[in-house]
Amino acid sequence: MKEFNSLEDILDFAINEEQMAADFYTALAAKMDHQEMKDTFEQYALEEIGHRAKLESIKNGKEYKVSEEKVADLKIGDYLVDVDTEKTNITYQEALTIAMKKEKAAFKLYNDLAAAASDEVSRDMFLMLAQEEAKHKLRFEVEYDNNILTEN
């Protein structure tokens, strides 16, 4: 597992993760056949940039805390088969699936890092990051629940 020497290290790592996610969506947007799906993935990329900005402000001294609030996990993405991100005609249902799985993976990563953290301060930082990802995931899950699972 990756070694972190300071909170700044952790934040730099997370900021980089958000940037990579944004780049991933930007690349997907570029190759979509249809304009509306280009727009969708560009929107997702913008959201990741937003997450990055939030972490940057923490790095620059903004306060953060791990809240007691438990973020609901609808686990919708957990049971869905993976989507082929190579193809150029991804549907919105598939786009949401990609996003749910991606946020879940990030959530798991920070949770694992928190479990392995050697000091409380970095553990809290990881937990805060995990919680952020859980919130991002819930946003996609709710959209999937409202719009795709309309009759289920």
Next chain:
Amino acid sequence: MNKIVEKENFSEKVVKLVVEAPLIAKARKPGNFVIVRVGEKGERIPLTIAGADIKKGTITMIVQKMGVSSKKLCALEVGDCVTDLVGPLGKPTEIHNVGTVLCCGGGVGVAPLLPIVEGYKKAGNKVITVLAARNKDLLILEDEMRKHSDEVIIMTDDGSYGNKGLITEGMEEVIQREKINECITIGPAIMMKFCSLLTKKYEIPTMASLNSIMVDGTGMCGACRVTVDGKTKFTCVDGPEFDAHKIDFDEMMSRLGGYKSEEQDKMDHFQE
């Protein structure tokens, strides 16, 4: 109504029908297919297009008597009408000038291969065609294929015509002899599976055209689901051609038998 203007029995089991369908004749491209229904109690079945004549406003279908519906269709005579005919359906074949193309057809799969062979030739490719049949009598469209191919290799199971052996043997000989840029295979699922395994070994990009079970043919029913590269596709609207190396042929063959016992019941009822 779509009138039958020409009929020819290729063999006891295989019939050629030329049917009036001016709009389809004009709109169809290599790779497209149609849905046909015979009689008011008839089933909708997908059929391939072997050719079209825009001037006469006709399309040609080559039909193998398999189940109740294909038998009913083959029982129609010149002057009779096909109750319903809709198309063209599916995505057309992507034909480019790539160099040398190996076109492999087995059984009645040779029929939809014909317009594709024509297309590849017209696009400036060198076209080598391998045709397979159980025996000489079951081989179809040989002359037409020769007209549009640079070379035609015939394989029969019993050696009654051409070379004795499987289609893959004929293909491998060509592949070892010269550089093949692209391959297309149409025929029984099991044949396409082995063609695909062979070209995968030689890393030749290969397309296979699938004949899944369908009801509407426009993406509505999902009966034609097939797994390609681990993802579910609809043969009718995403296909019928897919990257052969990525098709789950075993699942596809299993799904072709999805209504086997129900179809047998219909067949028994039909013959009573």
Next chain:
Amino acid sequence: MERSEEYIKNERKKEWRVELQKKTKAKDRMAIERVEMSEQDPNERIKSQRIEVNNGLTKEQAVKEAMRCMDCVNPTCMEGCPVSINIPKFIKNIERGEFGKAASVLKETSALPAVCGRVCPQEVQCEQKCFYVEKLNQPSVAIGHLERFAADWERESGEIAVPDCAESNGVKVAVIGSGPSGLSFAGDMAKLGYDVTVFEALHEIGGVLKYGIPEFRLPNAVVDVEIDNLRNMGVKFITNFIVGQTASLEDLKEDGYKAFYVGSGAGLPRFMNIPGENANGILSSNEYLTRVNLMGADAEDSDTPVLRGKNVVVVGGGNTAMDSVRTAKRLGAENAMIVYRRSEEEMPARVEEVHHAKQEGVEFLTLTNPIEYIADENGRVKQVKVQKMELGEPDASGRRRPIPMEGSEYTIDATVVVVAVGVSPNPLIPNSVDGLEVSKWGTIEVVKDKMQSSIPEVFAGGDIVRGGATVILAMGDGRKAAANMDVYLKEKYLSQKVEQ
């Protein structure tokens, strides 16, 4: 064509209406109990796909029920009708025994009254806005039952009146898709004098009314009469024609069509995308219902096969799921089960359909969700692995969402599984017409209330715009589109200014 308040008020002041108003006191009207429509015995009706569940009202029942209607000065019920039927006028015609006139009132604004009388969710539309519900907290006038009565009476009487149509103006318009939205549009345009042709991809006219809704809810013969009525109004129908494949929109323009209404519906089935879903025996509700409803696969003399099984699982909680599970029962399933992720309260299906399904012995496994399918050695499904769900705390929107319960997985035996979790818009038109603006959901973007797309001569409505809605909302879209296309065409081709 939208009727003004003044028009409705004047109609109410007609002599015959005033007479009826005076004849029976409000108190006596209110004393009548809402009629109960009789139903076929559940044990009998599940023997055939073609026995209609609801019997309709008798003449006596209908007249009595019509008397309940107060003929309100301000008929709020009409606000609840997407096609603006003049509800009091048709009901009062029933009260005075003029059933044919009642049917004509329906046809002033609805192309499919016998259909709407059967499948409309009146309980959340007109009936919810009824005076009895709003002011008295009592059961509403049975508007839906009365609508069905009037339409059925006319059909059965054989004296079917053809609505008045304006003189032909020679302008050709094309309708893509012959479902409820397209038919409603076609009816209004024919009345306005347009030369209307409806293009249908399947071999039958009616769209979802034919392939989707089973005959025990909506007999095909009832739909056919309404279609014949449109034919008599001059509407032309072409089957086996897929716009975008058989010929393009551009080809049709060359043939002289000046404008288009896209009502191609939400034809694409959604699957759950869980492991094992491609096993044999697992099919979409679209496939299942199309085989039975459109192809008649329940009958022995049909060439189309359909899967039957002792244990049939239907996934979903909408009307389509109810239609599928009740069809399974009629095809001989001993155990026909609904598996639904949320609780019964959240089911989008009409209460009546759920009630009928229960009468017929359908089992309901709510708060249960499939997570995997298990197939036998031949690739045929044999079990569904499901998981129990619980409703979480209400979220910001107030909705309680289902959350899987850890360790609650178990399997259900089933050899047929019908997936009825919803449908997506048909992509044929969006994909084949350049310049048409489409949403991320695949629906066609239109100017609301005008139903005009980003291409001025292309209008759209129904599920291709809404994603998934009811027959009556789709019909309402058709009417709106007709009114607005009329303005567009008259200004462009007939140099007429149209008052809106």
